[in-house]
Structure formats: structure tokens, C-alpha cells
Amino acid sequence: MSAAIALDPLCRGVGLSTSDRLDKAADGAALWLGPYASVLLWPATEADLADTTITAEAWFGDLLLQEEDSRSARVLDGYLLICLPAKPPETLEPVLRSIELSTRICRKHVVWPEADGEWRRFDSVTVLRLPEGVTSVASDLQWPTLSNDGKAMWADIQDRGGVAAAQAEEKRA
Incomplete structure (x- = not known):
């Protein structure tokens, strides 16, 4: 399953809708916008990971500024997901860490499909959802003594x- 197809229900589940505002974006990029946040999926390869991240970050920064201006300076959280086609080698770990720890422009995550095709690294993207909770059954509720x-x-x-x-x-x- 492609990253965009896997990501779409997660974004929709938190009120983000797909957007076609992708002028001059990389082929394969996908964008979701909502009243409080935006998620940008941007494809990359291992060879161009650092350069692609800089390009995507600049493009996303411009979009976020335009969106905030159109909303009368209301802050919009940005989540940039740099999408690799496969799990990167361990030698790229310092580059991945540097990208994900960077505080410039927006939050950044590097994602890839696992061997079984699942996109488990979407779980670390905080805007997408909280973990499923366990609720008490009404009969289990008790007032303190x-x-x-x-x-x-x-x-x-x-x-x-x-x-x-x-x-x-x-x-x-």
C-alpha cells in the first residue's frame, strides 16, 4: 500500500482533508490541511535524503506562511513526512536523527514501509491520533469513600x- 493511501484515513480521522495545493511540489507529494494542522508527505531516496528534506521544508514553510496569512495569522502546526521507499540502512541513522530533531519550520518524520508493507512509523506523528484508549464500563465506576x-x-x-x-x-x- 502506498504511503498516501495508508496516511489518508489517519489524516481524515483527525479532521484533515486532502488538498491539491501542490504547485511545484515533488512528484508523488501529498498534502492534507485542516483548521489547526497540515501534513505534507514528500518522497525521497536514501541518496538525496538531506537535500530533499531541505527542499521539502522550504516548500512547506512557504505553504504554511500562506495558510497562516489567509487565516489572519492563526498558527498552523506543520508535519513534514519524508517518505523513503524502503527501510534505510543503519548507516543513515545519524541523518535520520538530525532531520527528525530539527526544529526549523515544522515537525519532521522520516517514514518507510516495513517488510510487511505496513507504515508503522506513522504512529510517531503526534497529530494523527492518540493511541486507542480503554474506557471503563459504567458499572465499573465508583465514587471514592x-x-x-x-x-x-x-x-x-x-x-x-x-x-x-x-x-x-x-x-x-
Whole structure:
């Protein structure tokens, strides 16, 4: 599965929509925009990884500035995903680390498909989603047991409000 096809449902799941604003972008680039963030997928090869990242970063920086200007200076988080066709060799680890730790323009991630075709490195892109949570079943919910002092304080908070109850407690102490 291509990176763009795998990434699309993750972006849509957090309110980002595909955009065709890809003038002068690399062939194979894909863009998702939303009210608070943008994700740009930009293809690269191992041989041109560093140079491609600089080019993609400059292109994305211009787009983010245009978007922020059109939104009356509202800040837009940018996530640049540099997409390799396969897992890079360990010798590229320092380059990958340098790219991903860079704070220029936007957050950056280098992604590639695993041997099974899955794009697991999308999991590190914070804007895409939070991990699936486990929720309590309503019957599992329990209120804490309060001491008599705790019950009296809770009643005071309900009667006077939090600030007044805290001030009264402070005077008692």
C-alpha cells in the first residue's frame, strides 16, 4: 500500500482533508490541511535524503506562511513526512536523527514501509491520533469513600464554591 493511501484515513480521522495545493511540489507529494494542522508527505531516496528534506521544508514553510496569512495569522502546526521507499540502512541513522530533531519550520518524520508493507512509523506523528484508549464500563465506576471531614469539605465546596471554601479552610488552618 502506498504511503498516501495508508496516511489518508489517519489524516481524515483527525479532521484533515486532502488538498491539491501542490504547485511545484515533488512528484508523488501529498498534502492534507485542516483548521489547526497540515501534513505534507514528500518522497525521497536514501541518496538525496538531506537535500530533499531541505527542499521539502522550504516548500512547506512557504505553504504554511500562506495558510497562516489567509487565516489572519492563526498558527498552523506543520508535519513534514519524508517518505523513503524502503527501510534505510543503519548507516543513515545519524541523518535520520538530525532531520527528525530539527526544529526549523515544522515537525519532521522520516517514514518507510516495513517488510510487511505496513507504515508503522506513522504512529510517531503526534497529530494523527492518540493511541486507542480503554474506557471503563459504567458499572465499573465508583465514587471514592470520603471521611467525615472530606464530606464536610465537599458540602462546603458545593454550598460556597471552590474559592470561598478554600479561603475558609485556609483561615481555619
